[in-house]
Amino acid sequence: MALVGTDLAPARTGAGALETLLVGWASALAGGGDEVHLVGAPGTAGPGGDPLVCHHDLIGGPAGLGDLIERLRPDAVMLNNRPGWQALVSAPTLHLLHNWPDAWEVGESPIGPLVGSAAAAAVSGELAAVVAAALGRDRDSVAVVPPFAGDAFSRVHPDPRPGLVLAPSRLLAKKGVRELAAASAQPALHGRLVLVTDFLSPWPRPTYEHRALRAVVAGAPRCRLVPPPPSREEMAVLVSRAEVVVVPSTRPEGLGLAAVEAQAAGVPVVTSGLGGLAGATLPPGRVVDPRDPRLLAEAIVEVAGTGR
Numbered sequence: 001m002a003l004v005g006t007d008l009a010p011a012r013t014g015a016g017a018l019e020t021l022l023v024g025w026a027s028a029l030a031g032g033g034d035e036v037h038l039v040g041a042p043g044t045a046g047p048g049g050d051p052l053v054c055h056h057d058l059i060g061g062p063a064g065l066g067d068l069i070e071r072l073r074p075d076a077v078m079l080n081n082r083p084g085w086q087a088l089v090s091a092p093t094l095h096l097l098h099n100w101p102d103a104w105e106v107g108e109s110p111i112g113p114l115v116g117s118a119a120a121a122a123v124s125g126e127l128a129a130v131v132a133a134a135l136g137r138d139r140d141s142v143a144v145v146p147p148f149a150g151d152a153f154s155r156v157h158p159d160p161r162p163g164l165v166l167a168p169s170r171l172l173a174k175k176g177v178r179e180l181a182a183a184s185a186q187p188a189l190h191g192r193l194v195l196v197t198d199f200l201s202p203w204p205r206p207t208y209e210h211r212a213l214r215a216v217v218a219g220a221p222r223c224r225l226v227p228p229p230p231s232r233e234e235m236a237v238l239v240s241r242a243e244v245v246v247v248p249s250t251r252p253e254g255l256g257l258a259a260v261e262a263q264a265a266g267v268p269v270v271t272s273g274l275g276g277l278a279g280a281t282l283p284p285g286r287v288v289d290p291r292d293p294r295l296l297a298e299a300i301v302e303v304a305g306t307g308r
Contacts, residue, residue: 001029002074002091004039006081006105007061009202011040012049013150013232016170016201017257018080018098020232021123021147025078026053037072039065041202062088083111086118093118096145097131098254100275112136121145124255124276147257149264152236158266159240163192165300166242168228168235169249169258170199176248176272177213179290181220183248186297189222192304195242199228239265243304247271248290256280268303270296 003026005011005019013023019040030036030052037054038044045057056068066088069077078094079085084106086093095115097104106114112135120135121143122128128142135142169175177196184194196217200210217223229235239245245262247253252275259269259280271277273287281287284306288299 001034002037002039002069002072002077003029004065004077004079004082004085005041005044005058007041007058009041010043011038011055012044014201014228014230014235017147020150020257021098022080023049023053024148024150026050037074039068065089081105083114084109086115095120097122097127100127100130100252100254101134102251110134119143122254123147124279126252126276126278127254147255147260149257149261150232150236152231152233153239153261153264156236156240156265160243160267160305161241162243163304164242165189165192165194165244165246165304166239166262167194167196167246167248168199168239168262169197169247170201171197171210171213173209173213174249174251176246176250176290178216179248179250179293179296180246181216181223182293183290183296183300184220184222186293188294188297188301192222192300194220194223194246195226195238196223197228198225201228236261236265239267242267244300245269246296246300247277248296249274249277250290251275253277253280259285268306270299270303 005022009015009019011019011022013020026036026038027050039056042057045055062085074091077089077091080096081098083095122131128144132139132142217225239262245267247259249272255276262269269285271281272290286299286303288295290296
């Protein structure tokens with residue numbers, strides 16, 4: 001089996017939701033007896049990870065994928081979020097989509113002709129419907145492969161610090177950083193501390209957008225920027241200390257792994273409910289429009305502490 005990530009980040013746990021899931025699926029397949037090759041952006045190969053999984057750097061982006069697949073000759077290939085790479089793969093292929101179409105790197109090209117008759121799946125029912133429509137197929141033809149929360153989150157016990165709110169997603173405008181900063185200024189959040197993770201992956205250095213959002217967080221007195229934990233175990237501990245985890249994404253999420261992980265750790269969430277977040281937000285969690293700072297702040301107060 002060849003499991004192929006994207007050209008943006010190494011296929012290693014902690015690089016991002018897609019990469020974390022890819023590593024977990026590769027380990028599960030290898031543990032079941034399959035020969036598994038994990039392919040990702042440079043930084044994937046090398047020591048560490050599951051010793052049963054063969055790691056390969058995707059040198060030169062998609063240009064090198066065809067040669068690698070030809071050399072490995074896998075029985076099956078799973079392409080993640082890159083339907084346009086189908087032309088580079090001759091083996092039976094599953095396309096697994098993790099995000100809305102703007103993250104598929106196909107521009108204005110329709111994906112039906114790119115994917116052809118290859119199998120397709122998505123990480124949530126909401127996204128599967130979008131994928132089916134893009135392919136011109138029946139909804140039932142696109143499988144749902146639900147993401148998992150790692151064992152670290154199911155093993156940790158909630159240990160909430162009074163007044164602690166956590167936003168563990170990447171530091172991007174589409175993750176609702178500005179909206180959360182505005183909500184933090186509302187009277188309802190008086191006495192609370194909002195931690196925002198300075199999670200830059202897959203970028204090795206801060207971009208203009210990162211620097212701008214850092215300034216937004218610094219200018220919000222109740223917000224504090226914190227380094228992202230280096231491991232899933234340490235992230236689970238950070239999550240367990242929050243009264244509530246907030247995922248106020250302003251664009252549809254494929255599912256919203258941050259919300260899934262928080263709830264696996266026993267911590268309630270407040271989300272925007274956009275895309276797969278609608279199905280990923282479970283009681284006592286709340287869905288609220290993050291563009292309304294008062295409603296977002298009040299939802300955070302209402303949900304905080306309900307996971308105890």
